[in-house]
Amino acid sequence: MESHRVIIKVGTSTLTAGSHRLSIPHIFDITRQIMQLKETGAQVALVTSGAIAAGREAMSMAEAPRFTPGKQMLAAIGQPRLIAYYDQFFRMFGQVSAQVLLTREDLTDRNRYLNARGTFEGLLEGGVVPIINENDTVATEEIRFGDNDNLSALVANLVEADLLLLLTDQAGLFTGDPRKDENARLIEKVDQAEIPLEYWEAAGGSQSGLGTGGMVTKLRAADLARRAGVKVVIASGSEPDIILKAASGKQIGTQFPPLVSKLESRKRFLLAGKRGGGILSIDEGATLALRKGGSLLPVGIREVTGEFSRGATVRILDVSGSEVAVGMTSYDSSDLKKIIGCRSDEIESILGFTEGDEAVHHNNMLLLKPALKRQKGS
Structure with a gap:
């Protein structure tokens, strides 16, 4: 079919x-x-x-x-x-x-x-x-x-x-x-x-x-x-x-x-989403996982900045502060702060509930192209 x-x-x-x-x-x-x-x-x-x-x-x-x-x-x-x-x-x-x-x-x-x-x-x-x-x-x-x-x-x-x-x-x-x-x-x-x-x-x-x-x-x-x-x-x-x-x-x-295309529609939705200043700073391992098409797990988050609700569109930054992606969060900011660095199988015991293993699922994420490094003297 x-x-x-x-x-x-x-x-x-x-x-x-x-x-x-x-x-x-x-x-x-x-x-x-x-x-x-x-x-x-x-x-x-x-x-x-x-x-x-x-x-x-x-x-x-x-x-x-x-x-x-x-x-x-x-x-x-x-x-x-x-x-x-x-x-x-x-x-x-x-x-x-x-x-x-x-x-x-x-x-x-x-x-x-x-x-x-x-x-x-x-x-x-x-x-x-x-x-x-x-x-x-x-x-x-x-x-x-x-x-x-x-x-x-x-x-x-x-x-x-x-x-x-x-x-x-x-x-x-x-x-x-x-x-x-x-x-x-x-x-x-x-x-x-x-x-x-x-x-x-x-x-x-x-x-x-x-x-x-x-x-x-x-x-x-x-x-x-x-x-x-x-x-x-x-x-x-x-x-x-x-x-x-x-x-x-x-x-x-x-x-x-x-x-x-459905992909283009999703991109438009995410880029048009309201960003209330929410930022997720992630480690190098998480950045590599996202580049390979993976989801963002709590264990890869280094810091949560700003206050936002579940489903908000947030910026995802690597260790250098460059924007890696934008995505919709599966948890609100207060809950994410409690599970920073935790394994996914620990979420329920910490929060008392779970909305899934991912902080941001790859289906709800738009990867951004890496910025070109500036040459010295330019």
């Missing part, structure tokens, strides 16, 4: 097959395709809508209420029903799945962001399929993602996915509404740095009336993800084996190639 780490977003219209009830065959087919994809060695996470639709079905409501508490009530009723279907079908294949409910605060607050990323890394590396939804039952307007398209793009960025697949009730992005315009044609690729205005105008709104998003929200999500180095595909959830086709690199739907 072309893509190793895949995020799949399934909309309500796909899960209900255009009706007002969950389509059990469609939910089963999604799990089947995910399992076939995992057999190739891919890691897969599923962002799913449908909780409110499941709640409406349980309550025999013809229409969803317009006020937020009513929708939250239906989400609370429908979420366990929806997850139960996924869990049942994944267990039929011997697959372990996990429910993850998020709000915007989980991905904007630095500590929560790091905790969320650590959880996802553990689940994906452990072969588990995370099933993700917005925590509708508690989210207020201020902490909502607004739609699961936006949530899926943020998750794709969080886990540095290779592919974000947005499944909808259309074959992709068209030049017009294919239901009304017989001349509307499918736009197969969007690779411009800025999505053309006419594409936004053609996107329109939600067609099915079942979900909260529409093609516009998918365009926004695609633009966000591709700028973080993620390939995006918008395609029809009803097309046979659509997940397998997209992951194998076949030309289906509308494709958005990444505008930057």
Whole structure:
């Protein structure tokens, strides 16, 4: 398969097959395709809508209420029903799945962001399929993602996915509404740095009336993800084996190639990170280890300067005071000062907890090129 780490977003219209009830065959087919994809060695996470639709079905409501508490009530009723279907079908294949409910605060607050990323890394590396939804039952307007398209793009960025697949009730992005315009044609690729205005105008709104998003929200999500180095595909959830086709690199739907590499995206993130004056001074052994691609361990730290929280971007200096790298710390400054020079297996006994063996993991670090030594007399 072309893509190793895949995020799949399934909309309500796909899960209900255009009706007002969950389509059990469609939910089963999604799990089947995910399992076939995992057999190739891919890691897969599923962002799913449908909780409110499941709640409406349980309550025999013809229409969803317009006020937020009513929708939250239906989400609370429908979420366990929806997850139960996924869990049942994944267990039929011997697959372990996990429910993850998020709000915007989980991905904007630095500590929560790091905790969320650590959880996802553990689940994906452990072969588990995370099933993700917005925590509708508690989210207020201020902490909502607004739609699961936006949530899926943020998750794709969080886990540095290779592919974000947005499944909808259309074959992709068209030049017009294919239901009304017989001349509307499918736009197969969007690779411009800025999505053309006419594409936004053609996107329109939600067609099915079942979900909260529409093609516009998918365009926004695609633009966000591709700028973080993620390939995006918008395609029809009803097309046979659509997940397998997209992951194998076949030309289906509308494709958005990444505008930057994942490495470049990480570099930009680290260089743009707020540096509050935090400095980690390291010894020669640690400097050599970093140059070889290793992580910074507490044993290699000589001094911690400044005050900073976990997840802060700090400067890393060698014994001469030259900047070796910048990186995000796994511990705050007060905790790092307690474990300076200690072995990683001593961290828990000293702090009473551990956030990992590394003070700064190599995945969260950007090495800087050594400065050229000045010649005498220059």
